[in-house]
Amino acid sequence: MTVSLTNSKAVYQGIKDAGVRFLTALPETWLVYLLQMAEDDPEMTLIEVAKEEEAIGIAVGAYFAGKPNLLLMQNHGFLAAINGVVSLSMLYRVPLCMLIAHRGHWGEPYPWHTQGGIVTEPVLRSLGIPFEYARDPAKVGKQIREAHTFSLSSLSPVALLLSRDLMED
Amino acid sequence: MKRAKCIEAIYSELQDKLVVTIMGACAQELYDLGHCENFFYLEHAMGLASSIGLGLALNLPHERVVVMDGDGSVLMNLGTLTTLARYHPPNLTHIIFDNGSLLSTGGFASHTTAGITDLAAIARGAGIKNVALVSTPFDFIEATADAFERNELSVIVAKVEAVGPDHYGMDLKLPENAFRFERYIKEHSKIRTE
Numbered sequence: 001m002t003v004s005l006t007n008s009k010a011v012y013q014g015i016k017d018a019g020v021r022f023l024t025a026l027p028e029t030w031l032v033y034l035l036q037m038a039e040d041d042p043e044m045t046l047i048e049v050a051k052e053e054e055a056i057g058i059a060v061g062a063y064f065a066g067k068p069n070l071l072l073m074q075n076h077g078f079l080a081a082i083n084g085v086v087s088l089s090m091l092y093r094v095p096l097c098m099l100i101a102h103r104g105h106w107g108e109p110y111p112w113h114t115q116g117g118i119v120t121e122p123v124l125r126s127l128g129i130p131f132e133y134a135r136d137p138a139k140v141g142k143q144i145r146e147a148h149t150f151s152l153s154s155l156s157p158v159a160l161l162l163s164r165d166l167m168e169d
Numbered sequence: 170m171k172r173a174k175c176i177e178a179i180y181s182e183l184q185d186k187l188v189v190t191i192m193g194a195c196a197q198e199l200y201d202l203g204h205c206e207n208f209f210y211l212e213h214a215m216g217l218a219s220s221i222g223l224g225l226a227l228n229l230p231h232e233r234v235v236v237m238d239g240d241g242s243v244l245m246n247l248g249t250l251t252t253l254a255r256y257h258p259p260n261l262t263h264i265i266f267d268n269g270s271l272l273s274t275g276g277f278a279s280h281t282t283a284g285i286t287d288l289a290a291i292a293r294g295a296g297i298k299n300v301a302l303v304s305t306p307f308d309f310i311e312a313t314a315d316a317f318e319r320n321e322l323s324v325i326v327a328k329v330e331a332v333g334p335d336h337y338g339m340d341l342k343l344p345e346n347a348f349r350f351e352r353y354i355k356e357h358s359k360i361r362t363e
Contacts, residue, residue, distance in 0.1 A: 024230065041312050045227065047256060050248025057217030058252075061189075061224020064209070087213035087326075088221075092347040108325070155344075 007137040008033035011099070011162065014141030018148040020097075021045065022062050022069035024055040026077050028048065030101040030140045031168040034072060037095065048069070051075030056084030060094045070097040071147060075104065075115075075120040089157045097148045102133070107164050111144035124159055131159040134166050172266045172329040175309050176237070182209075184318060186233040187225055187354065191218045191242045193273025194333030195266060199237065200341075201334065206353040210339070216246025219253060219263055219276065226258035229358060232261050240281045240288060241274075247291065250324075252348040254296030263312070265324065266290075268357040271330035289326040297324050304328040323346060342357040 008018040012034055013086040015023070022045045023038050025031065039044040045116045050056045061067040073081070078100050090136045104110075106118020109130055130150065134140045172195065180202045182190040188208045190196045196210035197213065211218045223235035243249070243265050269282035280286040299321050301312040309327050316323035 009250035021224055024224075043266060047223075047227065047252070050251050051246075051319040053217065053247055054220045054252055057214070057220025057249075058224035060219040060225075061226075062219070062228050064347075064354055065225050066351075066355060067228040084214050084217055086205075091213055091343055094347055149351070164357075 001168045003030055004167060005033050005132045007140075007166050008037070008039055010137040011134075011140055011144070011166070012037045013026055013101075014144035015071070016043075017141055018070075018145045019068045020070050020148065022067045023047070023072055023156060024049060024058045024062070024069065025072035026050075026055065026074070028053050028074040028077070028101055028102065028103075030074070030162060031072050032116060052081040053084040056081050056088055056096065059096055060088055061094075068148070069145075070099060072101075074097050075161075076116040077121070079116055079123065082127070085129070085157050090127075093155040095151035096156055098149040098159045099144070099147075099155060100159050100161050101167065102161040102163050105164065120161070127157075127161055129157050130154070131161055133161045133163050135163045170304060170306055170309065170327070170329050171332060172268065172327070173334070174306060175266070175327055175329065177202060178306060178310050179272060179313050183235060186235050186317075188230070188235045188237065189218045189222050190237040190238050191223065193337070195237050197337055197339070199337050204339070206349055207357070209350040210341075214224055214240045214345060216249065218242060219246070219249045222263065223249075223253060223256065223258065226261035227256060229354070230258070230260060232354075232358070234258075234262070236261070236263045238265045238281055240261060240265060240279050241271045243288060244280055244286075250292050250295035250297065253322060253324075256356060257297070259320045259322060261322050262316040263324045264313070265290070265326045266329050268324050268329045268331040270332050272333050282310065286309070289324070292324040292326070295330060297322060299323045301325045301326045302328070
């Protein structure tokens with residue numbers, strides 16, 4: 001199995017169509033094409049972090065600055081960033097739009113991803129973070145726009161889980 | 170050298186800058202000098218003040234951003250120094266008040282106590298070129314004046330005593346601080362571009 005270039009393009013177009021011009025990310029296999037497209041796009045600023053919790057702070061700074069932005073990370077990175085999500089975004093009511101590669105679930109061949117994959121949805125539910133799964137390249141653009149809009153109107157973190165169906169060929 | 174005296178010494182210089190502080194003593198000491206709409210106090214999420222400062226500085230190149238950090242917070246997010254170094258916004262000054270103590274959470278010794286860990290060396294090793302290590306008020310004022318003038322990312326590690334205020338509390342709810350800070354930026358940057 002390989003990462004889908006075609007569907008990555010659909011995701012990236014969705015990000016652009018949402019008006020986002022600032023991305024904070026930590027590289028991960030499913031996000032490779034997305035990050036390459038961001039690097040090659042003169043309209044986009046891409047900030048790569050050392051650990052995902054940093055990205056929460058950077059995204060909040062970008063929001064304060066009035067810059068439409070979102071985060072790209074793996075679900076394990078989301079798990080590593082939870083205190084930032086809770087004690088910055090939720091505590092201060094700052095919007096956060098997260099695109100999360102949902103590794104370690106149905107069809108996952110790699111054992112090391114599985115525990116994070118299994119707990120991602122229950123953790124999102126327990127935190128009260130609204131989320132949806134993105135599975136269809138024809139719909140993902142609309143889902144990204146809606147996630148971004150909803151984060152801004154609800155002043156809340158919002159997650160769109162990028163699924164295997166979408167990200168792999 | 171006391172942190173409160175350092176903050177007081179540069180307070181007038183902060184009026185036209187975006188200021189992000191960490192929780193506890195640092196936030197309280199700045200607040201007690203008089204809250205300004207351009208101050209954001211990160212009362213939790215330890216380690217992320219510098220990350221917020223980075224997000225601000227990269228997106229507001231015409232503004233000056235000052236982060237007031239502490240050794241305990243920086244130790245929780247050492248990766249931030251590498252990210253700051255990589256993107257090095259020229260309009261960001263990162264002040265780290267190093268009291269060698271987790272003062273606001275019981276005064277336990279941090280890893281910087283008695284010089285075991287050298288945060289200035291870590292900042293330099295991360296790739297930040299302009300790093301100052303100061304331990305007197307004169308040197309602190311000189312280092313901040315230099316940082317505010319120059320068009321380069323600066324880190325100032327200020328060795329201070331492990332003492333804080335005798336009271337805590339603000340007449341400012343946390344989301345209110347965020348809403349007002351955002352509004353200040355919106356209105357202020359509008360003025361700048363007009």
